[in-house]
Each structure stands twice: as structure tokens, then as C-alpha cells.
Amino acid sequence: MSWFRRRYAVTGSDAMIPPCWYRHPVAVEELTALMVSHQSTYTLDEPGSELSAFHVQWLWPTLRDLAERAGYKRCTDCKCSFTAPDIVDDPGGLRKWVSGDIAARH
Template sequence: MNDDDLDPMSVEGLDARLVNVETILPDLFDMYELRAAGGPYYWETLPHDQAVKLWDELGKFVAWLDGRYLTNLADPSYRLPDCWYRHPIAVEELTALMVAHRAAYDTRSAKASSALVDWHHRALWPTLDSLKIRAGLAGCRDRSEHREPHAGPTAFIVSDEYLRHVDMNTSP
């Protein structure tokens, strides 16, 4: 006899219905939970306590990533320097990789899928390639000390000149 054969009003039927509700309830809370603008991984908007928690999670994820993958690669240029957390691009990309990993390995889904392969081929390896090329880690990896990422030109700010340009180019 399976759950479909149970009388929904019997004790066994009610118990089975309760188990189903308890199974889907966490997913419903996740879907409808009110979050701050930008979500729980948008560093710019996180309150201090949430940022501390995310830094802790990210540090543990990077330690796991290093031990599981990076130390086992033949190409040492993929290794993260000890100061990876001081490189904003690395922080953002590693946060995204961690979130994608969490979703791919979500234990609430017992269905077989290609999510794990997708994580490796669409998230892990492209992120590692991106970090190698874009994050400014090479200077730190090749030396024993942190090198600030190249500052380049002055950072963009929304200036009055910019706003005038936008106004002139969007007016009817």
C-alpha cells in the first residue's frame, strides 16, 4: 500500500499528508522569504552580521575548493593566493561559484539530474579561468606578498556631467 491508497481522513492518511507538508514547507519559505534588495549574497547591501556570516561561509567554501580541486591541478596558475579575499573580483566570483555549488548539491532534491555536471562545466571551470585572467591574482601568486589590484583610471561616479549627458540623449 502506498500513500495514494490511504484514506486522507484516516490517521495514516493525515500522517502522510503532514509528512508531505513538512517536506515542501522549507522550499516554500525559501521561495517567499522577504529579503533585502540584492539578495543574501549582494555584499554591498548586507548588514554587518550577515556579511560576517557570508565571509565565514565563503572562507570555508574556498578552503574546501582549494583542497578538493586547486591543489590537485597540474597548472599552478589556478591556485588562489592567500590574499584572495582582498581582491574584489575574486570575492564576487567565488561567492557566485559557492552559491551555484550550493544549488547544484542541494540535498532536498533526490531526483537524478545533470546539475552536478552543469556546475563543473558551466560554473567551476569558467570561474577558475576567469579568476586566472581577470582578478589580478597573478601578481600575488608569483610573490610572497599581497599586491593591490591595479587601480587604473579614476573610478566612475554619477556626476552632474553624466546626468546632463543622459538628459540630453534621452529627451523626446
């Protein structure tokens, strides 16, 4: 990650990647996707517009939006503010809610 930060000067608030990025599951997934896309783009037999497209369509928009989606806008170099959300896997509760909602509409 350090090569990436140096190469792209990713330090500002518009496209920040905090030191705790690996604690944020969304950041891990999206940065992994960018890495794979980057590797794929730079290993083409005949590079074309894909090199520019990677930067314009994928890299910068992802980095700009990632801080919000990954939940690290409040993180600092000294403290990670991430708390994993509670995931409720309750299909029975969902069915009951949907049934009640449908009944209320009739």
C-alpha cells in the same frame, strides 16, 4: 577555502586562487556565486545533469578567467599586488563629454 583547494587541487596557474583572494572584490563576488551554485546543485531533491554542468560550465571556466578579472595574476604567496581602482562617479563630467562628443560629430 582550504577544503576547496584540496578537493579540486586548485594550485596551478590555470586555475589559481591565491591566499589573498579575499582582498580582490571580483574574486569575492565570483567565488561567492560559485559557492551558492555549488550548494544549490548539491542539495537538489533529484540530482541530474546539474552536477556535471556545475563543473563544466561554471567552476572551471570561472577559475580559468578569474585570475585576469580579479587582478591577482601578479600576486604571490608572500605579496598581494592588488590596488583598488579609483572609481569616478561624475555624471556631470559624463554629460559634458557626451555633449561634446555629439557636437563634434555634427
